[in-house]
Amino acid sequence: MTIWNKKDETQGKKELQTTQSSRLIKLVNHLYHNVAFYKDKMDILGVKPSDIRNISDIRKLPFTTKDDMRDTYPLGLLAVDKKEIVEIHTSSGTTGKPVVDAYTINDIDLWSEVMARTLSMGDVGSEDTVQNAYGYGLFTGGLGVHYGSRRIGANVIPISGGNTIRQLSVMQDFKTTAITCTPSYCLYLAEVAKEQGIDFSKSSLKVGFFGAEPWSESMRSEIEEKLHLKALDIYGLTEIIGPGVAAECLEQDGLHIFEDHFYPEIINPETGEVLPDGEKGELVITTLTKEGTPILRYRTRDITYIETSICPCGRTSRRMHRLLGRTDDMLIIRGVNVFPSQIEQVLFKVEGVEPHYQLVVERKNQLDFLEVQVEINESIFSDEIKKLESIEKKIEHDLHTSLGIHTKVKLVEPKSIQRSEGKAKRIIDKRNI
Numbered sequence: 419m420t421i422w423n424k425k426d427e428t429q430g431k432k433e434l435q436t437t438q439s440s441r442l443i444k445l446v447n448h449l450y451h452n453v454a455f456y457k458d459k460m461d462i463l464g465v466k467p468s469d470i471r472n473i474s475d476i477r478k479l480p481f482t483t484k485d486d487m488r489d490t491y492p493l494g495l496l497a498v499d500k501k502e503i504v505e506i507h508t509s510s511g512t513t514g515k516p517v518v519d520a521y522t523i524n525d526i527d528l529w530s531e532v533m534a535r536t537l538s539m540g541d542v543g544s545e546d547t548v549q550n551a552y553g554y555g556l557f558t559g560g561l562g563v564h565y566g567s568r569r570i571g572a573n574v575i576p577i578s579g580g581n582t583i584r585q586l587s588v589m590q591d592f593k594t595t596a597i598t599c600t601p602s603y604c605l606y607l608a609e610v611a612k613e614q615g616i617d618f619s620k621s622s623l624k625v626g627f628f629g630a631e632p633w634s635e636s637m638r639s640e641i642e643e644k645l646h647l648k649a650l651d652i653y654g655l656t657e658i659i660g661p662g663v664a665a666e667c668l669e670q671d672g673l674h675i676f677e678d679h680f681y682p683e684i685i686n687p688e689t690g691e692v693l694p695d696g697e698k699g700e701l702v703i704t705t706l707t708k709e710g711t712p713i714l715r716y717r718t719r720d721i722t723y724i725e726t727s728i729c730p731c732g733r734t735s736r737r738m739h740r741l742l743g744r745t746d747d748m749l750i751i752r753g754v755n756v757f758p759s760q761i762e763q764v765l766f767k768v769e770g771v772e773p774h775y776q777l778v779v780e781r782k783n784q785l786d787f788l789e790v791q792v793e794i795n796e797s798i799f800s801d802e803i804k805k806l807e808s809i810e811k812k813i814e815h816d817l818h819t820s821l822g823i824h825t826k827v828k829l830v831e832p833k834s835i836q837r838s839e840g841k842a843k844r845i846i847d848k849r850n851i
């Protein structure tokens with residue numbers, strides 16, 4: 419098993435904390451004197467750069483929120499002269515103004531480094547061919563994987579998202595060994611491959627890096643079974659750098675956070691209180707070494723916890739559990755908190771049900787109703803109505819046992835739920851609240 423940067427990825431806790439402390443002190447000094455937004459925030463809290471003497475002082479610093487990023491759009495958080503910027507990425511901005519990440523040449527170097535570490539987690543090296551089906555463009559997925567592949571000297575195929583038939587022929591012609599795309603798109607690839615009579619047990623694929631959207635352990639098993647590869651989870655976000663914040667190694671037991679560059683904290687989302695490792699809450703990240711748009715204590719809205727066990731792979735960085743949900747995609751159905759991933763876990767255990775689903779929430783007479791629309795496969799679809807009804811009832815029962823709420827389950831025809839080339843849209847909330 420290869421560790422890309424043995425020195426930094428296996429360093430002891432003390433050494434790491436010393437590095438984190440000096441990086442934080444330097445960052446805070448720079449931000450206070452160069453970014454008006456952070457000076458104002460720190461002044462309001464009455465914190466001076468000299469109050470930050472080591473990494474544990476991070477708690478004294480202000481949070482940055484998504485709204486802050488939108489209010490400062492486009493370049494209000496820039497911490498260097500504009501001429502130092504060599505590349506810009508933004509989020510899609512579907513729910514408001516997009517968030518911006520502006521990179522200096524050193525930031526691109528850092529991104530290449532953390533993505534090289536990521537790909538090495540799956541033992542990808544210079545012998546490998548990486549089929550990069552994350553979208554190229556403003557989205558960070560495409561270029562992030564691209565820079566990492568270049569750094570390790572792999573052969574990267576910049577195919578981008580979509581064009582599924584072509585993806586499959588490229589995969590066979592160039593003997594792709596590693597695939598990178600969203601987990602939902604990967605399952606769509608598997609579906610089309612089956613229609614084309616492609617047998618993955620004979621393919622050259624050995625590993626896939628899936629992320630950018632929520633997925634579950636059951637979805638991992640489904641992908642691994644269908645594509646005959648090891649499916650690894652990769653995490654990141656535009657505000658921080660894109661992919662390359664954390665990634666799973668072949669142990670598949672939590673994502674190693676590259677915490678020498680991205681310092682993680684878990685907080686109680688209601689109170690902002692910092693929680694100890696092992697406790698579930700909102701992930702907050704500080705970029706310790708970024709130059710273009712560094713961020714202090716960014717509230718990701720992603721929910722997870724820090725694993726407390728040591729990983730046998732040899733890397734010493736702390737690991738986060740795969741994401742459990744987002745504070746903003748948590749559905750509150752009649753007062754009960756429900757995450758799409760919990761529903762997914764239940765659905766995938768039912769025979770005949772396909773990994774394609776959508777959640778529709780409505781409010782009727784002041785009451786919330788959740789309809790779970792899920793596809794069934796061809797063989798079940800041709801069964802008699804009675805059988806279909808009994809499957810619906812079974813899923814409703816299992817969802818009730820697992821979530822404590824009543825739902826309406828609707829089995830829908832094979833291939834009727836829209837497929838996505840990028841992030842899948844799972845929730846349709848019609849409540850207008």
Ligand code: DLL
Pocket residue numbers: 509510552558559628629630631632633651652653654655656657660661662718720741744
């Ligand atoms: O999705 C960056 C990325 C690209 C990550 C390729 C992994 C692979 P954004 O578009 O800014 O950036 O979306 C970030 O997506 O806050 C999470 O809610 C979600 N997300 C990212 N990775 C995962 C994952 C990219 N592995 C937002 N599991 C984040 C679950 C994920 N959700």
